[in-house]
Amino acid sequence: MINVTLPDGSKREFADGASPLDVAESISKSLAKKALAARVNGELRDLKRPLDGDATVAIVTDKDADGLELIRHDAAHVLAQAVQALYPDTQVTIGPVIDDGFYYDFARKVPFSTDDFEKIEAKMREIVDADYPIVREVWEKDAAIAEFKRIGEDYKAQIIDDIIPPGEAITLYRQGDWFDLCRGPHLPSTGKLPKAFKLMKMAGAYWRGDSKNEMLQRMYGTAWASEKDLKEHLHRLEEAEKRDHRKLGAQLDLFHLDGMAAAGSVFWHPNGFQIWRQIEAYMRRRLDVSGYQEIKTPQLMDSAQWEKSGHWGKYRENMFIVPDFIPEGDEGVEISVPEDAKLMALKPMNCPAHVEVFKSGQKSYRDLPLRLAEFGCCHRNEPHGAIHGIMRVRQFTQDDAHIFCREDQIVEESIRFCRLLESVYRDFGFEKIAVKLSTRPDVRAGDDATWDRAESGLKAAVDAAGLPCEFLPGEGAFYGPKLEFQLTDAIGRVWQCGTLQLDYVLPERLGAEYTASDGSKQRPVMLHRAILGSMERFIGILIEEFAGAFPMWLAPVQVVVAAISDDAAGQYADEVAAELRKAGLRVEVDRRNETINYKVREHSLAKVPVIAVVGAREAEERKLALRRLGSNGQQIISLDEALVSLADDALPPDLKRAR
RNA sequence: GCCGGCAUAGCUCAGCUGGUAGAGCACCUGAUUUGUAAUCAGGGGGUCACGGGUUCGAGUCCUGUUGCCGGCACCA
Numbered sequence: 001m002i003n004v005t006l007p008d009g010s011k012r013e014f015a016d017g018a019s020p021l022d023v024a025e026s027i028s029k030s031l032a033k034k035a036l037a038a039r040v041n042g043e044l045r046d047l048k049r050p051l052d053g054d055a056t057v058a059i060v061t062d063k064d065a066d067g068l069e070l071i072r073h074d075a076a077h078v079l080a081q082a083v084q085a086l087y088p089d090t091q092v093t094i095g096p097v098i099d100d101g102f103y104y105d106f107a108r109k110v111p112f113s114t115d116d117f118e119k120i121e122a123k124m125r126e127i128v129d130a131d132y133p134i135v136r137e138v139w140e141k142d143a144a145i146a147e148f149k150r151i152g153e154d155y156k157a158q159i160i161d162d163i164i165p166p167g168e169a170i171t172l173y174r175q176g177d178w179f180d181l182c183r184g185p186h187l188p189s190t191g192k193l194p195k196a197f198k199l200m201k202m203a204g205a206y207w208r209g210d211s212k213n214e215m216l217q218r219m220y221g222t223a224w225a226s227e228k229d230l231k232e233h234l235h236r237l238e239e240a241e242k243r244d245h246r247k248l249g250a251q252l253d254l255f256h257l258d259g260m261a262a263a264g265s266v267f268w269h270p271n272g273f274q275i276w277r278q279i280e281a282y283m284r285r286r287l288d289v290s291g292y293q294e295i296k297t298p299q300l301m302d303s304a305q306w307e308k309s310g311h312w313g314k315y316r317e318n319m320f321i322v323p324d325f326i327p328e329g330d331e332g333v334e335i336s337v338p339e340d341a342k343l344m345a346l347k348p349m350n351c352p353a354h355v356e357v358f359k360s361g362q363k364s365y366r367d368l369p370l371r372l373a374e375f376g377c378c379h380r381n382e383p384h385g386a387i388h389g390i391m392r393v394r395q396f397t398q399d400d401a402h403i404f405c406r407e408d409q410i411v412e413e414s415i416r417f418c419r420l421l422e423s424v425y426r427d428f429g430f431e432k433i434a435v436k437l438s439t440r441p442d443v444r445a446g447d448d449a450t451w452d453r454a455e456s457g458l459k460a461a462v463d464a465a466g467l468p469c470e471f472l473p474g475e476g477a478f479y480g481p482k483l484e485f486q487l488t489d490a491i492g493r494v495w496q497c498g499t500l501q502l503d504y505v506l507p508e509r510l511g512a513e514y515t516a517s518d519g520s521k522q523r524p525v526m527l528h529r530a531i532l533g534s535m536e537r538f539i540g541i542l543i544e545e546f547a548g549a550f551p552m553w554l555a556p557v558q559v560v561v562a563a564i565s566d567d568a569a570g571q572y573a574d575e576v577a578a579e580l581r582k583a584g585l586r587v588e589v590d591r592r593n594e595t596i597n598y599k600v601r602e603h604s605l606a607k608v609p610v611i612a613v614v615g616a617r618e619a620e621e622r623k624l625a626l627r628r629l630g631s632n633g634q635q636i637i638s639l640d641e642a643l644v645s646l647a648d649d650a651l652p653p654d655l656k657r658a659r
Numbered sequence: 660g661c662c663g664g665c666a667u668a669g670c671u672c673a674g675c676u677g678g679u680a681g682a683g684c685a686c687c688u689g690a691u692u693u694g695u696a697a698u699c700a701g702g703g704g705g706u707c708a709c710g711g712g713u714u715c716g717a718g719u720c721c722u723g724u725u726g727c728c729g730g731c732a733c734c735a
Binding site: 217314351566570611613625627 | 698734
């Protein structure tokens, strides 16, 4: 007999060889019908796979996260089966579950087209209707390899050969006349797969994620427990697309991009740059009170400088190189660069220049920690396929700073930084911040004791700021561990923004030193850190986060004074605007010959936070009719009161706190 | 950089199997002076991304280039 413990703590007895399906049936017929798989002693297993002995069993249905994952995994298998049925010249490779769905990588000479999707989806539905039992089979490694080779699936054979240790068994899952290598578990039959799936897009992907390998064809799909969930998901995607910073950037006249004129560089328009200025001003205030000193360093530096820092050797291919010579003056004469022309490079980062500032003059231990900040404009020659809106560009401005300190100051400085970052992100409305701690790689500089201190110091800093943190073992730079702070855009793409990196190497390479209390020369440790990361990327994420409706303190135009008619009301509108501007607000007046309906609509679409409507009545009584973005009502308020309350609303969060 | 898709007015798009371009919005002008999400009328505006080819004739077909989009690779 087998003793089974259920999630509610109750116990039941079953005959030897019983499966989770038997358990489900003993509870209720409807549960057995809804059952997709089971958690047996915590491990996700096939419904019909017999229990090995006494166990705790929880039945998994499509209401569980596990169930949804199974559905997506099965959808991938059904997709592969459908594709091979329709296109026999296709080889299968891998097909994992991802957020909201799945993909499958196929190898086939002829490119698939999204036009094929309808046909493939129809075939997938056929496979569901056929309700093939999905059967688990255990194979010997070599036999499985031989079998996959026999049917021409070279990729599968290679996967087994590489991943499975010799002698170990593997599992195959068979549905109808089709089977795939898979760890499982799976649904009991294809008929259990809800038809709430949809193929989304085609993309290229390298075999094993290595650009030296051939490229496969990746088919992305989404799958859900019900038609309703699928619809909701597609609706969410549509909504998210409307928040795309590239779309809103054009609609709100914030910036434009021109791939011909300047690929990967942003043309900021007055509205967009107003947001930039507000963010920069805010950051300056935060840095000023946090003990940073702002500097400005050269855009172009001699290649010798980059050679010393080590960037020339390793990162040259991503740097913009400028020969230092005077070209021939005549128009039409082809420019030839003299062979002996010195080379200069646009800075891809600010660190070496900051070390130069540190090195100039003498530094004492009394000067440490020295925190040098710069809104540093950097250029990186990014691969063309990497450029994305204003999130990944070739010219960008980092809110960069380097903290030069003694080793025993690292933890304290890291804590201060994490607290500052957390507070800044909260001011911008970000509650959820993903933090990644990348730890020592196999090949590294420095002894283990130093790494121990550095890693635990960073962890302590994250904890002190109250942030959750995920470890990325072995992902650190060779010179030190690093923290990455990530934010997510409208459609769920993750972007690195803030960072904190420990560096013992660059001060050494560039010969930075300070005089210690005993008179000896010592090396400072360098902390590279950025909070926003890049102004461009951060503003891009803000646009998507707020869907263009910026909080008042960031809004390019905070108030539009809209006159109902252009007579006395028009003059009063000018007067109101002047008063509001005196109170420090960014104001525009709309005295155009248009209806008030038209003006309200236009400024609402432009996402102006406050529309102050003034007509004859308001002019007469020296009042304003305030309409706030997102509300239909209006608030009639005296001009004097409005001046105070709007100025208060427009205060940046740090100044609000200090008030 | 790689795979696939796309490129028509400032924007969003239409333009059938080849017969030298069209709508809405925006813009300009006029009328209207308006009470909380589009007042009416008129007008101007396009080397159909760029280069080559096929054809009597190319926005449409072929080809090369560039750029953009979706992924992959990269992201100090």
